[in-house]
Amino acid sequence: MASLPFELRGKSVYVAGHRGMVGSAIVRRLAQENVNLVTVDRREVDLCNQAAVLDWFATSRPQAVFLAAAKVGGIVANDELRAEFIYDNIAIGANVIHAAHLNGVEKMMFLGSSCIYPKLAPQPLREESVLSGPLEPTNEPYAIAKIAGIKMAEAYRSQYGCDFISVMPTNLYGPGDNYHPEYSHVVAALIRRFHEAKIMGTTSVTVWGTGAPRREFLYVDDMADACVHLMKTYSSAEPINIGTGADITIAEFAHLVAEVVGYQGEIRFDTSRPDGTPQKLLDISRLAAQGWSAATSLESGIAFAYRAYQSERGANPTGDL
Numbered sequence: 001m002a003s004l005p006f007e008l009r010g011k012s013v014y015v016a017g018h019r020g021m022v023g024s025a026i027v028r029r030l031a032q033e034n035v036n037l038v039t040v041d042r043r044e045v046d047l048c049n050q051a052a053v054l055d056w057f058a059t060s061r062p063q064a065v066f067l068a069a070a071k072v073g074g075i076v077a078n079d080e081l082r083a084e085f086i087y088d089n090i091a092i093g094a095n096v097i098h099a100a101h102l103n104g105v106e107k108m109m110f111l112g113s114s115c116i117y118p119k120l121a122p123q124p125l126r127e128e129s130v131l132s133g134p135l136e137p138t139n140e141p142y143a144i145a146k147i148a149g150i151k152m153a154e155a156y157r158s159q160y161g162c163d164f165i166s167v168m169p170t171n172l173y174g175p176g177d178n179y180h181p182e183y184s185h186v187v188a189a190l191i192r193r194f195h196e197a198k199i200m201g202t203t204s205v206t207v208w209g210t211g212a213p214r215r216e217f218l219y220v221d222d223m224a225d226a227c228v229h230l231m232k233t234y235s236s237a238e239p240i241n242i243g244t245g246a247d248i249t250i251a252e253f254a255h256l257v258a259e260v261v262g263y264q265g266e267i268r269f270d271t272s273r274p275d276g277t278p279q280k281l282l283d284i285s286r287l288a289a290q291g292w293s294a295a296t297s298l299e300s301g302i303a304f305a306y307r308a309y310q311s312e313r314g315a316n317p318t319g320d321l
């Protein structure tokens with residue numbers, strides 16, 4: 001097992017999912033680390049294809065891996081595309097973790113999610129709560145796949161001595177998010193909906209659910225900074241949460257987004273839409289003990305994300321981004 005701090009400088013570092021929201025933020029952050037960045041397009045290597053992944057690892061021989069590739073989406077995508085969410089995420093986790101072991105990767109970080117915690121686990125959510133109760137039904141397939149990834153990292157550490165770690169990010173947002181009207185997460189959905197209502201002069205915007213669920217939001221560049229920090233400083237079989245330690249109701253959050261976007265009309269709640277988990281607030285004591293905390297306030301983060309949306313949208317005015 002590599003000693004701490006793990007030195008990234010000069011290493012060959014593979015970011016899986018480098019075109020995604022988190023992967024691209026990790027790539028931006030790694031620009032400060034003098035690494036030899038390695039990426040591969042999905043059209044060349046589908047991470048669900050075990051033979052292609054094994055071949056690519058044997059040829060490319062990365063020394064460190066950030067596993068930020070996954071089938072990802074908001075509450076409705078998770079609920080409707082249940083087979084894709086469980087199959088793709090189990091396959092990606094199994095193929096990349098096994099290939100990392102076979103090819104002597106010195107350190108690997110697996111990205112889980114706060115949705116792996118039981119629906120009614122005590123708040124704030126401690127890492128010890130994994131597998132302590134039933135999951136939220138809307139994202140159970142995704143959560144099961146993510147739990148499998150955590151347990152694989154743990155098993156390869158204990159049987160083979162691999163320095164594989166798992167991080168549990170809270171809900172993330174920022175540049176490179178997915179703005180699909182049905183399948184996005186709440187931040188991207190509301191930025192888009194309020195923006196379009198402002199432009200069109202619409203007087204009412206609908207927000208899904210009751211507005212009562214509580215969520216914690218982390219800006220993606222903070223997430224990338226935490227990943228790089230933990231890659232260097234954290235080595236344990238225990239997963240580690242990544243969040244801000246503060247949450248907000250969806251109703252409060254919707255008002256905040258409307259304010260940043262400059263939408264002044266009415267906000268309505270559609271209670272026929274799912275609320276999902278009542279609260280997801282991470283306990284960040286383990287992260288704080290590693291000497292990391294988030295730098296971006298929610299207000300500034302939404303403003304940065306709105307600016308990014310406008311420029312991404314400018315490049316693709318009619319698409320779903």
Ligand SMILES: NC(=O)C1=CN([C@@H]2O[C@H](COP(=O)(O)OP(=O)(O)OC[C@H]3O[C@@H](n4cnc5c(N)ncnc54)[C@H](OP(=O)(O)O)[C@@H]3O)[C@@H](O)[C@H]2O)C=CC1
Binds near residue numbers: 048
């Ligand atoms: N977004 C969030 O709120 C949260 C995300 N996470 C985790 O963070 C990680 C990154 O998520 P995020 O950046 O938001 O997701 P994105 O959807 O933005 O990015 C996912 C990336 O994975 C790649 N990918 C998906 N399937 C395959 C495949 N079969 N082969 C190769 N590449 C593939 C995509 O490639 P391509 O671009 O070519 O399609 C994309 O680059 C995931 O592990 C996710 O579970 C955890 C908690 C919250």
Ligand SMILES: C[C@H]1O[C@H](OP(=O)(O)OP(=O)(O)OC[C@H]2O[C@@H](n3cnc4c(=O)[nH]c(N)nc43)[C@H](O)[C@@H]2O)[C@@H](O)[C@@H](O)C1=O
Binds near residue numbers: 113208
């Ligand atoms: C990151 C996390 O993402 C998913 O879980 P989630 O936290 O429920 O994520 P969400 O962003 O989709 O919703 C958050 C809350 O917001 C409400 N909400 C209001 N209006 C809209 C809306 O317009 N779109 C969406 N998506 N939600 C809305 C929505 O009803 C819910 O109460 C997991 O499946 C899982 O994949 C996972 O790990």
